[in-house]
Amino acid sequence: MSSLSFMLPRARVTALAAVASLLLLPGAQIAMHSPAQALAAVSVERIVFERADDAGSHIVIADADGSDEHILTTSPSGGIDDWPRFSPDGHTIAFGRHTPIGPDTVDDEVYLIAADGSGLRQLTHCELTVPLQVPRGCGFNGPSFMPDGGSILLSHGWQPGIGQAVWSIRPDGTGLRHITEEPGRRHQEGPGDDQPAMSPDGEWIAFARCGVDGCAIGLVNDHGGGLRILTEPSMRAEQPCWSPDGGTIVFRGAVDDTFNIFAMDPDGRNVRQLTFDTSETGASAAPRYSPDGRRIVFVHRAVGELRDLYVMDADGGNVTQLTHTEDAAEFQPDWAIVR
DSSP states (O other), X not given: OOHHHHHSOHHHHHHHHHHHHHHTSTTOOOOOOOHHHHHHHTOEEEEEEEXXXXXXXXXXXXXXXXXXXEEEEEOOXXXXXXXXXXXXXXXXXXXXXXXXXXXXXXXXXXXXXXXXSXXXXXXXXXXXXXXXXXXXXXXXXXXXXXXXXXXXXXXXXXXXXXXXXXXXXXXTSOOOEESOOOOSOTTTTSOEEEEEEEOTTSSEEEEEEEEXXXXXXXXXXXXXXXXXXXXXXXXXXXXXXXXXTSSOEEEEEEETTEEEEEEEOTTSOSXXXXXXXXXXXXXXXXXEEOTTSSEEEEEEEETTSOOEEEEEETTSOSOEEOOOOTTOEEEEEEEEEEO
């Protein structure tokens, strides 16, 4: 008796022998799956977004068709949880949490949470970066992961003093560093830099530079050099997002005081309009590509209605409504493959 048959009941040994004999028959085929096929079998496309209702502000995750929703966070009383962004592997979500801490003062920090709702932790800590002589009121906003997941881009600033700029930080909270350095405050004393997004090849950061004349999409490298401004401030362009192949940047811009979604090449050329809202129909914003780059999820607000999520083809066609939420509004979606 072999050692294997000694360890297994006779019935199981007989069954294993029968299976083995079938595999030896002529023409027998064994179903083999590549690692990619096995991974696809346990992967799912999901979206994450902010939902605001009477109970507060929440980060919500759902399947890409809008089904199987789960609330991941609820903001502190009077606060806001917003701008959720997936890590490259879909396991982690970074988001902004804005907590009132006094009259006209809000503590803006970035938090991390697992896609299953576990492991909530605070990533940034304003009290560690604000000089002692500067009154409380600093903020971290607009997080997005680098393509390799090794760092997170965000905007950071406080008043008075150094204004809002693009920074980066590691997911463990170390390595905070400047990327852009602008002296002004957003929409006030000069340009403020916000909403950074790294290109898929890790070479260029697209961001919104906003000042008294409006907002424009800019590009810098990982060290803050090579600045290029791609749009005119009068277009009020914000919320840049790279296509997965790095060939296109979509963003929100304004025409005739109505926000719509536009696309352009990374050099600022070939600008084309994807949505065509007017003051009579509503507005569209917050575009994010699907993982394969074929579709875009975005926020649309019809006149007299709250904001819902919609999906369209990357060229602006085949627009469909994704959420139909009563008495609540959705903001800032993101789309990823969660493995």
